[in-house]
Amino acid sequence: MCGIVGYAGTSSRVVDHDALDVLIEGLRRLEYRGYDSAGVAVVADGAIHSRKKAGKLANLENEIAEAPLPKSMTGIGHTRWATHGGPSDGNAHPHLADGGKLAMIHNGIIENFAGIKAELVAEGATFLSETDTEVAAALLGKLYTTEAAGDLTLAMQLAVARLEGAFTLLAVHEDHPGVVVAARRNSPLVLGLGDGENFLGSDVSGFIDFTRRAVELGQDQIVTITPDTHTITDFQGNPAEGKEFTVDWDAASAEKGGFASFMEKEIYDQPAAVADTLLGRSDANGRLTLDELRISPEELAKISKIVVLACGTSAYAGSVAKYAIESWCRIPVEVELSHEFRYREPIVDENTLIVSISQSGETMDTLMAVRYAKEQGAKTLSICNTNGSTIPRESDAALYTHAGPEIAVASTKAFLAQITATYLLGLYLAQLRGNLFQGQIKDILADLGKIPAKIQDILDRGEEIKSVARKMAQVPSVLFLGRHVGYPVAMEGALKLKEIAYIHAEGFAAGELKHGPIALIEQDQPVFVVVPSPRGRDSLHSKVVSNIQEVRARGANTLVIAESGDEDVRAYAEFVFYVPETPTLLMPLLTTVPLQLFACELASAKGYDVDQPRNLAKSVTVE
């Protein structure tokens, strides 16, 4: 939610960037975080100059083209996902204070803003927007001119001491050209180190065009950047350290690379996402070597229960993991939506392993659930795609997915990489606990190793399902059925369609059909059915084939995803897409792909922006 970028540079360096160019480039890359409005403020000629506009970044760029900004070396930029106040020009960030001398941008929610606002109004302050951010700016402006006596960093320290909630705040003041001050609590912020210039971003994509040297900032920290320095303290002003890391992907991996959308490109990135996530994690004998896990093998061997915490697509990855881990390790696995978890007094203790799954590593619901579980004594392991993000940093252990940057709001390649990582975790636990023979683990790893080529095969035949999607652009509703590991795949297929094509879509466990959902079936209702392998578990296949017949008998238009060679389904399907043969537990890595292609193509056929669907944001950093 909300993308933030800050820049402090100098004109004396070899390449002298205009702050505006750096900010706009950063916002372009961060726009996936929110696109309700965009704005910038730069410090130039002893004054703050700001432009902001509702809607996508392009609107701001048009605004700046009409009313250009002076060249500057310092500035802040923001792309918004609205929380307090609708997506209007007035509510767009930056917000000004101290008589227009100070500008502030914000990501998060300041929970006690109403009380502070009332106090400031009583002192004579007036507000132009409905945002909590303008209140924080006014507070900072007041403290700057009073208690902090013109020290912007000190003013930030004093301001954050009054604020409750989640926030990343960035501020510039006309008295301090070349200085950006930032503070973070429960909301992301990364520092980028350049040569004679420094950067701040919600994540590294905010400055990836300029540097790959980044510093992970801790919770409750303040950072002040100038072109040549960065100073990190805690909220009390005590010196603090950040952890430097090198960004291991380059700007090109965050480009569309000839595809019509990031989503389409990311679907086609999936063979690499799975292969890279498997890479280097086992030896030639099939022995898993997850050295990066910071929980000792002894502790992992002792766990008696796993609780997976995640939201949305990541939670469906967790549901797939449940089938695999329970089967391989014989450990009970519960999968819970993060936002439901901590409000029901869950039973977790030091023998519980919490596995959080988050592409961004910043989802507030998941972060809060992990913190809660940690307080209860549980071990926490984060499966995450974003280096330098909060959830892995606060967890006892991290297992990174190597999907590369995921820009489209709808998750695709991160999902397959998450499933792959949970398989690695399951096999590692089975190895530690002796639940599987080494030879069995080796065989499963070999099957996993074949998955990227099988995904490629599906992608190469993508037109088969895309042509169906184009014909279905006008359908008002689509249902998805699956059993066993096909059930979370059905849920994910429905979610993709809802979020980018705005079509009513529901995923069901096929066995649940007769308990209610079958009442929805009427003539020509499209129903996708994810069919298990006919070689798989006894009777599972025949039960799903019966389910296809049941909906078809009631008029449904049946679209089937089945394993290559499954002739049983043909008689009952209007359309069949075959995926290559693979062991049942690994099937979701294949059966998901045609459903992603279907949603992406259908939404594109409707003319929608598949990368930035309405009302959504990539990184959900508010509860």
Ligand code: F6R
């Ligand atoms: C759906 C989607 C969301 C995310 C969810 C969790 O396509 O992207 O449902 O999966 O918001 O996000 P992360 O994985 O970043 O915690």
